[in-house]
Amino acid sequence: MSSASPAPVMLVTGGARRVGAAIVRRLHGEGARVAVHCRHSRDEAEALAAELNARRPGSVAVLQADLLDTAVLPALVSAVVARFGRLDGLVNNASSFFPTPMGRMDEAAWTDLVGSNLKAPLFLSQAAAPHLLATRGSIVNIVDVHAERPLHGYALYCAAKAGLLGLTRALAVELGPAVRVNGVAPGAIEWPDDGQFPPAAQDAVVRHTLLGRVGEPDDVARTVVFLLCNAPYITGQIIAVDGGRSAHL
Structure with a gap:
């Protein structure tokens, strides 16, 4: 990123932990100022901000909000702009992920999975536009x-992410030519920390991954940074970061 112009400002939702934190670190390392959104992980977000602000004072801020409450999303964007003076990039990373077997799906699961994976990205993008x-x-x-x-x-989760894929391309149409909109589709990067995938299930996924291993959060982060900062002629695209798994699922 050029030092001749103001450091760009990026908002990363769900940026306190796991892949989100890797994205925050990578963007910060590239010279960006970063707004780290969190919902429950305030302590982790504050620790990450303290770590990065020690390297570059005032470059990271923490903002807490429940993205399922769409009424607060304009205020979340306004808080970023009030803090840093501008907004150059939005990473819609925050996500719920849990199984919804047939016969056991309910309205609460719909609200959570579709809300976090599709509705919130739509209304946050609209507020940021x-x-x-x-x-x-x-x-x-x-x-x-x-x-x-x-x-x-995982029918509801998959349907919500399919909606987000379509939304990505639709927003590229709506916001072009000034704003580029792309997606990153991770494969096996980090296993859920709640035991959803036992060792046998993990082994089965790895066997179907062409590179024969699980990826790292930074694999996603590097691709996000590329799309945000180094891909001026790419929009409306979804890049799979999955070790080749989707080539033969």
């Missing part, structure tokens, strides 16, 4: 390889 148009900024949505190749037992 005027600021991104002003800076000729960019949006990156974190999709999933299972948006196109559903995972058994």
Whole structure:
């Protein structure tokens, strides 16, 4: 990123932990100022901000909000702009992920999974759009390889991510030519920390991954940074970061 112009400002939802934190670290390392959104992980977000602000004072801020409450999303964007003076990029990373077997799906699961994976990215992007148009900024949505190749037992999650895939392309149409909108579709990057995938299930996934291993959060982060900062002629695209798994699912 050029030092001749103001450091760009990026908002990363769900940026306190796991892949989100890797995205925050990578963007910060590239010279960006970063707004780290969190919902419950305030302590982790504050620790990450303290770590990065020690390297570059005032470059990271923490903002807490429940993205399922769409009424607060304009205020979340306004808080970023009030803190840093502009907005150049939005990473819609925050996501719920849990199984919804047939016969056991309910309205609460719908509200959570569709709300976090589709509704919130839509309304947050809408709130951010005027600021991104002003800076000729960019949006990156974190999709999933299972948006196109559903995972058994996770129908609602897969449907929500399929919606996000479609939304990514639709927003590229709506916001072009000034704002680029792309998606990153991770495969096996980090296993859920709640035991959803026992060792046998993990081994089965790795066996179907062409590179024969699980990826790292930074694999996603590097791709996000590329799309946000180094891909001026790419929009409306979904890049799979999955070790080749989707090539033969």
